[in-house]
Structure formats: C-alpha cells, structure tokens
Amino acid sequence: MAGRGGRPWGPIRAESEEAKMLAGFLRAQVDASGKTLKTLAGEIHLSKTQISERLAGKVPDQTFVTTLIRATIPEPRLRERRLAEAAKLLRAAAHPSPMKPPPPVASPLELAEARAQQVEIYDRLTRSLEQQNQLREAAGNSAKLVMVLLAMINKLERRITDLTGERDQLRAAHADPDTLRQTQQQLTRAQEQEKRAEQELQRAQEKQRQAEELAARVQAQVDQLTDELDRLRTGTTHDTTDTGDDLLVRRHAQSAMSGDPVGDDIDQALARAAAVNDQDDQVLERITYDLIPDPPADAVVRDNLPDNPVSGPITADNLPILQAAAAAAADHRKAISLYTALVDATTRLRGPEHPNTLAARHHLAAWRVEAGDASEAAAALAELLPLLERVLGPEHHNTLTARHNLAAWRGEAGNASEAVAALAELLPLRERVLGPEHHNTLATRHELARWRGQAGDASEAAAALAELLPLQERVLGPEHHNTLTTRHNLAAWRGEAGNASEAVAALAELLPLWERVLGPEHPNSLATRHELARWRGEAGDASGAVAALAELLPLRERVFGPEHPGTLTTRHQLARWRGKAGDASGAVAALAELLPLWERVLGPEHPGTLTTRHQLARWRGKAGDVSGAAAAFAELLPLWERVLGPEHHNTLAAQHELARWREGDTASRARPRAKASWLRRP
Structure with a gap:
C-alpha cells in the first residue's frame, strides 16, 4: 500500500465493526493519495506511530480525521464529500451499534465462521x-x-x-x-x-x-x-x-517531427x-480485472445458489449471473463445470483475449488443482501464460501471478526441480517490479523454499523459511495467515532435516493460533493437526500419532470430501503409523484400499501415488510377505526413476528396499520419506 511506503497495512484491530469501517476508509484515503506515513507525519504534525495507531482500529478524534482528509485529498469538492463520509463513519464508530447475541444454538465453530466472513x-x-x-x-x-x-x-x-x-x-x-x-x-x-x-x-x-x-x-x-x-x-x-x-483501449504511438x-x-x-x-x-x-472475483480458500460461501444459474443460451445480459455463480462455487466439481461454461461464454461474447476470458481460464485451472489434477492445471496455465504476457504485459501483476502458480503447480504435478528453477527466475523479477517486501514477493520466496525442500534439500528449505519468517511478521503481522503458513512449513522442514522434537514443539505452539484465527475446521488448522500427529510419530510416539490421525480423518472427510488429496494424505499417514505402532497387517490392508483412490485422483505415476505404493510394498514385507515386497519394489523402482530421476532420495530408498527384501532381510531398513501435508497459499 502506498501509505506504508510500499508495504501492506497490518491487520485492523478494532473493538467494533464501525471502528474497523472507519479505519479501512481512512487507510483508503492515504493509499489513494500516494503519500507515505513519513510524509503525512510532517504534514499533520503527528509521529508515524501515532498515525498507525489511529489507522489500526483505535477510534480517533474529529481533529485527526479532518486533518488527515485535508492532507490526502487536494480536490475541494471531493474533499468535502470525503469529510462528510468520514464524519458519518466517525459518529458510528464513537457510538457503535450493540451486537445482537448469537442464537442459543450457535456453536463456537459457527461463531468463528461468522467472524471469518466479517x-x-x-x-x-x-x-x-x-x-x-x-x-x-x-x-x-x-x-x-x-x-x-x-x-x-x-x-x-x-x-x-x-x-x-x-x-x-x-x-x-x-x-x-x-x-x-x-x-x-x-x-x-x-x-x-x-x-x-x-x-x-x-x-x-x-x-x-x-x-x-x-x-x-x-x-x-x-x-x-x-x-x-x-x-x-x-x-x-x-x-x-x-x-x-x-473495454480495453490500445495505445497509439505517434512519431514527433x-x-x-x-x-x-x-x-x-x-x-x-x-x-x-x-x-x-x-x-x-x-x-x-480486480472486480473479477477470486476464489480464495476461505471465501464467504453464498447460500442457495442454483445448480443451473442460467437457463437457456448464455448472453451478454445473463453472463454476470454465470460469473457470480462460478465465483461462489465451493465444490471443485461444481466450480469446474461452471468455469468451463464461463470460459466458453466469455470467449464467444467477449473474445479469447478479453481479460475476463483470461481470468476465467486461470480460475478454471486453479480449481483443477483443487480437484487434484495439477498436471492438467499446469498445462492449461502454460498455454494461458503467453496470452497474458501479450495482452497485459510480461510484468503485469496478473502475469507474474500466473508464472508463480505455474511453477507451483508443476511442482504439485511431481516436478519439484522445475518448480525451483521457475521460481528462482521469477523472484528477482517480482523484487524489481513489486519490491522485496511486497506480499507477492514474499509468497514467491515461500514457494521457492518449499520446492527446494521437496526437491530434496530440507535444510536449505528450513533456512530460507527461517529468514523469511521475520519479514512476514513485520510486513504482514504475526497472525497473518501467510505468516502462520510459514511457521507451519518451517516446523515441517526442520523435522525433515532431522529435528522431529523441534517440529513437534513448533507445531503444538502454532495449532491454537490457527484455531483462534481461522477456526478449528479451517483447512490450515487441519493441516497443522496432521503434521503435528506425523511428527509426534517421528519423534517416537507412534501410538499417539495413530490416535491423533484417527481423530483427524473424519474431520477432513467432512471438510474436504473423502477423495480430496488432503484426506487421502491423512489416510496414508494413519496406515503408516499403524504399521509403526505394530499393526503391519492393518497398515497393508489400509494402504491397499487407499492405492486405487490415489491412482484415480492423482494418476498412477504421481509422486503421491508412488509414495503409497512404496509404503504398501514395505509393510507387506514387514507383515511377512518378503517375496511380495521384493516384487512390488522391483515394479516400483523404474517408475521412481522415470518420474523423479535416478538420484532422487525416493528412488534411492526404493533401491535400498529392493535389495533388502530380495535378500529376505527384515531387520534393518531405511526409512523412506513420507509425503508432507503442505498448506496451500490463498
């Protein structure tokens, strides 16, 4: 934001909704003026800290409001309108309406959801x-x-x-x-x-x-x-x-004489x-472009939207109805159906290079990722990116966002090294265009660290996130969801780097923050519960991991659905830790039931699918089927080599397991890496 010298505002912490409305309004005037807090401090004779406090939710006095409006709006008529609007908001903030008590039947979860919506x-x-x-x-x-x-x-x-x-x-x-x-x-x-x-x-x-x-x-x-x-x-x-x-109006270049x-x-x-x-x-x-609605992970879900919002042919008049229905869809199946129709309609009515068409195509690709098809999403975005570069420009913020997502989705599709290369190329561009502390620049740094870890360098991922975290705490605030996401992933990568106990301590400290900020059933809260259970197992408490994952699984099934990748990941970990707790046969049965779901959702050669095949083969050997384990690893090894390469740690782990089970050795073994439950960025 302009008022922060290029940095975004921190969260508004107001005691009432009216005070928050006033703070948001005043911040908007500062942003529109292009003035920094340092500039304003000299004009209205207050320190930057004093100004920040009054724009963070504390109800200011009339003098401050009037002085701020006069300093930020030079045009007299607009200034008078803004003064009138500010005066109305100030009166409401000074005398907030009493909140009606929640209905007796409201649960803490419902109250948390309402707060998140507000x-x-x-x-x-x-x-x-x-x-x-x-x-x-x-x-x-x-x-x-x-x-x-x-x-x-x-x-x-x-x-x-x-x-x-x-x-x-x-x-x-x-x-x-x-x-x-x-x-x-x-x-x-x-x-x-x-x-x-x-x-x-x-x-x-x-x-x-x-x-x-x-x-x-x-x-x-x-x-x-x-x-x-x-x-x-x-x-x-x-x-x-x-x-x-x-309506896009193109530039006309003329030469001078x-x-x-x-x-x-x-x-x-x-x-x-x-x-x-x-x-x-x-x-x-x-x-x-901004008015084209985004589908954030925790968006307000509108009730009573029709399954078929537009009856009859789609025209320019009813196109907004289809667009609104697509933006409000919460289920990936419905969203994909609606956005597919929206892409077809906007292409026909607006043209294939209209920003609305490009935005609809980007949203459609994003929902394919939510459905578990990162490969198709990456292919669609790779086809879209040249159009964005031509229509919006190679350094437009939406073009850079598409490059960021394309890199991340290629990683999701199994190509972590390609994701690292693309994000490393994107980062200096975002730093130059947006600034090193812009939230999108920080997001790219986060993704780059994440995929470096997924490519096999957990220590470097942890070091990069440890360097990023204080920046996010200062720029975004300590309880911003991106800051908390970095804390989650930093804990997980420290665990992957060998410090399971530190991961457990960090995640146990983080979980109540997620639950307070977003609610106990928010996807990020559930992801942290998943990782906490996993690292408790890695720290030596296999039975505790089983109990925590068994408690988590029905929540994920209810929130995500039984075939969502997050739900399937929890089933995978639950089976694995049942084996670690001594129930090898139970692990085999659970993984054998899980494998066809992974194959259908992600594809037979996705790393997540291959990880479950790896664990299934291993626990078959632990359950006594040595020859079956050896045969399974012999079939799995060339898949790992083709998908991740011969030097990847998962490939090397499969080689090690194949040699062991061919020798009939069930005593010593190397622990293959488990698939982490990574948070998606909103």
Missing part, C-alpha cells in the same frame, strides 16, 4: 473504497483532459486554416520552393496532429465513461458488502454478485495527453 467482507470493502478513490481520480483526469483536447483541436483547426491560406498565397505568388515546402510540411503535420488529438479525445471520453460505469459497479459492491455485514450481524445471509466487464516550434509544443502536449490516457488505461484495466 473479516473477509471488511477486506473486500476496504479494497472497494480504494477503487472508488482511484476511479474518481481517473474520471477527473479524463474530464480535464477532454477540456484540454477540445481547446487543442480548436487551436489546430485555426492553425490548419492559417497554414492552408499561407500555402495558397505562396503558390499564387510563385514563392521560393523551400518556403512553400516548409509550409506544406507544417500543414501536413498540423493535420496529423488534429487526427491524433481527436483520437486522444475519443480515448479520454471513453475513459471518463468507463470510469463512471466502473464507479457505479464499485458503489453497488460497497452497498452489497455493507448490507452483507448488516445481515451477518443479524445472523442472515444473502447472495452477492460480483461481475467483470471492461522537428523544425516547427509550434508543432513541437503541440506534439509534447499530445504526448502528455496520451500518457494520461495510458495511465488511466492501466488503472481501469487493473480495477476491471
């Missing part, structure tokens, strides 16, 4: 208020530019008339050819400039119209979010609709007009 809506409302300021500024720029260009066109018309008369007089007088040629060149140039000015005028008028339309949509979104907060306070829900529709001072001045003015239009293009395009 936090999500507040964040969306803050973004919408920021967008409102940017759109008002863009519309104001366009309105001013329209007036300037109209005056310029009027001046050019007079200049063309004068130069035409001068040329005709020179022709009639048979004047010097060089003088006649120079006058004709000036006339031709003025005519070209008039065309350019008319083009820029059309662009400016279109930008003004587009900004006003987007502003109306953002205002509708603000109203919807405000209504939704009211409904949450009263315990009701309602459908919300986010739509995306825009020399030797004509008046023409040179006009060219410079036209260049400035084009720059203003180009800047507004970027603002409007970004906001239009």
